[in-house]
Amino acid sequence: MSTDFRVHFHPDEHHFVDKALDWIERAADNHQVRRTDFLDPRQAFILETLANRNPDVQVRLDGGYPEAERKRAIIAPDYLSLDDEDMGIRVLAVTSADAKIAQLEHSDYMGALLALGMKRDKIGDIHAGEAGCHYLVAEEAADYLRLNLSQVHRVAVHTELLPLDKLATTGSELQEMSLSVASMRLDGIVGDVWKLSRAKALVPIQAGRCRVNWKPEENPSAQLKAGDMVSMQGFGRFKVLEVEGTTKSGRLRVKVGKFV
Incomplete structure (x- = not known):
């Protein structure tokens, strides 16, 4: 993979990118079929993005039920039918x-x-x-x-x-919270959700323990938006549900849902 191509991915993702490229090359060149472990949505996106660059390869994703978040993948030559492949x-x-x-x-x-x-x-x-x-x-x-x-x-x-x-599925339970924030900065909203000072919120973010939409995010000033999923190792995760508007004092009213 070229250096220019690597810039599209976070350094923490390079190891997975290399593995995915190897699976794809083996399917295209050696006609091999590979079944992966469970992938998070970001990994699944990376795999599909890379596979779409090779017309000789196809990918099937399945997590055991239609709404699954984490899924296993089968990477195979494009001429095979994967409909009956066992996802394990x-x-x-x-x-x-x-x-x-x-x-x-x-x-x-x-x-x-x-x-x-x-x-x-x-x-x-x-x-x-x-x-x-x-x-x-x-x-x-x-x-x-x-x-x-x-x-x-x-x-x-x-x-x-x-x-x-x-399988008996259970819907994710969200505890809704209404925040008044100065901006949509990651560190500020993380601090408000988990009741951390700005200084204490910085530590896990800069240590690489935070992900936004399953992608590593080490920039405390990264701007969040409605729909973003934020997880932090050791704390849990939340979703930005809605930016409801601006107060008279110029602060933003934000609704988030914390997974409990």
């Missing part, structure tokens, strides 16, 4: 006799898998509800997780593997 996705169902399971959140279920040494790439969307959780997981990790996941945040759990048609 299973549903890991988690239940418990302990009533405390109703208090568990998305972050608790994520932490339980990561504590087992599981890579995030093997985990798709997570649907947590009052009765338990349905994880979308890579089939190559499914049996390991079924056998080893016995506790989530000190709640004893039972696990079983289900076919995809048994």
Whole structure:
């Protein structure tokens, strides 16, 4: 890949770009078929963008259900039919006799898998509800997780593997917040959402722990807009829902939804 081409991607993304280019070249030149781990929306966008530059390659994305955020991809020569290709996705169902399971959140279920040494790439969307959780997981990790996941945040759990048609999805719950901000700067809005001083908001942003629309963003003065999804490692994520207008004092009224 040329140096000029690299400037279109954040340095943190170069490793994935290189892998994606290798998958595409192998499909085009060696007629190989590759099934990836779960990709976030930014990675899926990068892969499709690169694949669209090569007429001999096609990509299929699937996360186990139509509205999936995280998806696996199959990269293949353009002459193959991918409609019946197995995406290798299973549903890991988690239940418990302990009533405390109703208090568990998305972050608790994520932490339980990561504590087992599981890579995030093997985990798709997570649907947590009052009765338990349905994880979308890579089939190559499914049996390991079924056998080893016995506790989530000190709640004893039972696990079983289900076919995809048994998936029970849960909508993301947003806690709406109305902010009055001087500008749409990233550091200011991040600080207001998570109640951090400007100085404390700078630290994770400049350390590369913040993403805007799944793309790394290290510039504290980056301007947000309605529709932007912001995530920060260790804090969570929120979506800018609406810029509602300007107050008499010249400040902006902004509505955000924090994922809870």
